[in-house]
Amino acid sequence: MKLKTILIKNANIVNEGAIFSGDILIEGEFIKEISESISAKSSDVHVIHAEGKYLLPGVIDDQVHFREPGLTHKGTIETESKAAISGGITSFIEMPNTNPQTTTIEKLEEKFKIASKASYANYSFMFGGTNDNLDEILKVDVTQVAGLKLFLGSSTGNMLVDDPKVLENIFKNTNLLISVHCEDETTIKANLETYISEYGEDIPIKYHPAIRSAEACYLSSSKAIELAKKTGARLHVFHLSTGKETELFSNTPLKDKKITSEVCIHHLWFTDEDYDKKGTLIKWNPAIKSKKDKDQLWEALLDDRIDVIATDHAPHTLEEKKNVYTKAPSGGPLVQHALPAMLEMYHRGKISIEKVVEKMCHNPAILFQIEKRGFIKEGYFADLVLVDLNNPFTVKKENILYKCGWSPFEGTTFKSRITHTFINGNLAFENSKFHNDKFAKRLTFNR
Structure with a gap:
């Protein structure tokens, strides 16, 4: 989903060896703010309620x-x-x-x-x-x-x-x-x-x-x-x-x-x-x-x-x-x-x-030495993943997305499920559905 501003509320944020409850404001491609509580300042802000979920880089x-x-x-x-x-x-x-x-x-x-x-x-x-x-x-x-x-x-x-x-x-x-x-x-x-x-x-x-x-x-x-x-x-x-x-x-x-x-x-x-x-x-x-x-x-x-x-x-x-x-x-x-x-x-x-x-x-x-990725930090690209740790799914032929159509994990039940994936500030994947647009960028390196 291509949105200018996204607010993720009440997530368990995992970053640099710590887990803390908080909100994240995404503007454009980047993480604008990380705080215990952020208010949506206009009706244009897309709010995602993440109570109970874990937000990872x-x-x-x-x-x-x-x-x-x-x-x-x-x-x-x-x-x-x-x-x-x-x-x-x-x-x-x-x-x-x-x-x-x-x-x-x-x-x-x-x-x-x-x-x-x-x-x-x-x-x-x-x-x-x-x-x-x-x-x-x-x-x-x-x-x-x-x-x-x-x-x-x-x-x-x-x-x-x-x-x-x-x-x-x-x-x-x-x-x-x-x-x-x-x-x-x-x-x-x-x-x-x-x-x-x-x-x-x-x-x-x-x-x-x-x-x-x-x-x-x-x-x-x-x-x-x-x-x-x-x-x-x-x-x-x-x-x-x-x-x-x-x-x-x-x-x-x-x-x-x-x-x-x-x-x-x-x-x-x-x-x-x-x-x-x-x-x-x-x-x-x-x-x-x-x-x-x-x-x-x-x-x-x-x-x-x-x-x-x-x-x-x-x-x-x-x-x-x-x-x-x-x-x-x-x-x-x-x-x-x-x-x-x-x-x-x-x-x-x-x-x-x-x-x-x-x-x-x-x-x-x-x-x-990848530039501005891999961490949840203000000013970094908003590449983020929301995970529900208690939403089991079983790997089956019908939910395998690889072109080859099989997985060594077929028949395995995993307790955790990825619910949202953000690429450069855009909601690219949400609850098993993909956005039609692609938001990827070429990685650059701070060398």
Whole structure:
């Protein structure tokens, strides 16, 4: 809903480690005032009564694959960003392994042009590194692009950066934040050959974490961190999946860290015990591993060795996912259900709402230096989410918004529901209904 002035009354406002009851006045794109009580000064003010609900900053998802251009049978920027805002994600950072890949300035700007017309949520893109595009990397404007993505394992096309000299050159020469996918390809190939020799192409899915093993993850992560320390590069390690990797990170204040990490929803929710029921629907790279690994990831998240919770949203069609092991792609859709899943963990006593907001809203904004987002502050963009913690819903085919039409959470009942999502001061989603207009903006970075 496009309105000049919105007043949210009597919300439980969650921000910077505190929850307090109050009102928020939105004028244009920005939060104008936050106070215990604000009166509507004219009949033009649209008042939203939020008694009993929680008002959060919009979630910033620092890792998604929205599949456009080139893979749009799986998803598009429009379909997946629409699903995202229904789940309280107001900004996303999308990855470069589309078709064509985002490894030139020209291809990067083409994606920004698509998003400017199609996206429901605020957007930025990672620029992709290869073994031979350092000249292009050095042309990237650091105030306009989220960062640089390097695949040190599990790449598509020519995006595996496996030349040590090239890697060190990139780390030494870019001022961009470097985000990495860490799995050692040599280890994985050797493991895969072992299982193919025994089972052929139809390897039981339960062996996925043995093939894409904890050793492969740790070997790659530790090498990337060693290189970052050597060169002074700013490094962010995506989707930790093992307890051992958490030992590589510190819990010093985020603002002082040069090496940071992320964990994804699926690694906090599922374990290898779920493969029997879910099969290749929960085939991800890195693989979902043991309960012990999950418990250690939770421990590191709560003691601040892990800085960010993201989705790694990566849709595939059901037909693709139902192939035999070696042909079933890795990845799954998550943006619609990520925040409800984390709020479910709040209901289970695993995490506080304040900590959810820290890891999903505040920290991505701090880590990527995103301008005026991720917090509920006067003068900041009004990217906000109203949540009803006691309004259960069950994930079913008919309420899944992903283009691929399925979810690994199908059949799960979540206690919490997103009722309103505001994008740049506009009411974009309200009680399961979307506004026809799109209010998204390109993210900018205070660097």
